[in-house]
Amino acid sequence: MSGNALELIDPQRKSLVFKVYAFEDDAYFSSLKKYNYFSVILVTKGKGMVTADLSQYPFDGACLICFSLYQPFKIKSEGVFQGVMVNFHPDFFCLHKHRNEVSCNGVLFNNIYDSPVTALAKDETELLLSTINGLKLELQSTGIAQTEVLISYLKILLINGSRIKLFQQQTEDASITKTPVILDTLKNAIEEHFSSLHSAGEYADLLNISTAALNRVCKTHFNKTLSHLISDRIIIEAKRQLYLTDKPVKQIAYELGFNDEFYFSRFFKNHVAISPQFFRDTIGFNQANA
Structure with missing residues (x-):
């Protein structure tokens, strides 16, 4: 110390x-x-x-x-x-x-x-x-x-x-200024589809709203773009899998909707500034029940 x-x-x-x-x-x-x-x-x-x-x-x-x-x-x-x-x-x-x-x-x-x-x-x-x-x-x-x-x-x-x-x-x-209903729908959609739908346009189509309009409401209430939200959710799950399981990085990438392991690794490094393998090496490995 x-x-x-x-x-x-x-x-x-x-x-x-x-x-x-x-x-x-x-x-x-x-x-x-x-x-x-x-x-x-x-x-x-x-x-x-x-x-x-x-x-x-x-x-x-x-x-x-x-x-x-x-x-x-x-x-x-x-x-x-x-x-x-x-x-x-x-x-x-x-x-x-x-x-x-x-x-x-x-x-x-x-x-x-x-x-x-x-x-x-x-x-x-x-x-x-x-x-x-x-x-x-x-x-x-x-x-x-x-x-x-x-x-x-x-x-x-x-x-x-x-x-x-x-x-x-x-x-x-419980206050007067409530979050728009569309954002609760969006959060549910991201939770259900983040491993298969990765683009803002796909969620806008799913919710029957323009991408620009959905982005505006995301920025207003979440201080993030829709693409940022989607990426963050994918990264959280990737970190969880890297820490809690011994699955190969290639398998994790596939389960998260990436056909190319190297593209997934670049995506992860772009958001976390380290590779998936380095994350696993420095966080450790805990086979707790996921």
Whole structure:
């Protein structure tokens, strides 16, 4: 560990599996980050802009910002920027394996339709901060069953973060400004057909709407183009298959609608900045039930 960072290293792999890092400015986040672990960033003070993938999201005040495996992001603040970041490798805590205990995958992580930023009230900030302080104290101790205690605190952090975000989503859904029905139909269509329909035009035809009109409503409500949404959904499934199964890359490519393994590899590298094989090599392999 060094400076404001507390780290846990896997003694066998000699690699980082868990980290808590306190920050006082945006220097660490001003360049593009791509981690082979999940990131949970609790901002206690700050205002600025988050860039995630190809989209930008503003924040103003305390908030929770979450990023998935190898999701490119950077943060630029306007003045004061303070908080703490928690990183965990899937070998330390597998979201897929623990999905019934911690329903955060699709809420805090791998949610292609919502902002990665969740605004926090004072009591919510204090709740999450107290849990992170528990993580920090445990990392500084040398007690028995340290990993089990850290995982318990991490579960609490993820559960409470998910509860806060879900409550906000439910409140927004009940407000006057509702999401157009066409977008709920689109989300269902993407979930059903992402492995066979890859172009914006195909979804526009399916929904009987022009591609331009569908793109406009996507940009307005999701801050992404339709093509971006489709690509993100394919990448999420590709990552899941690479981590949870031992299927050859060629088979994964075929199941995701790519007839050419090399085209799939280029597609993956274009969006994740690394090859499918490198992703599998650095994330590890966990044969949890998919």
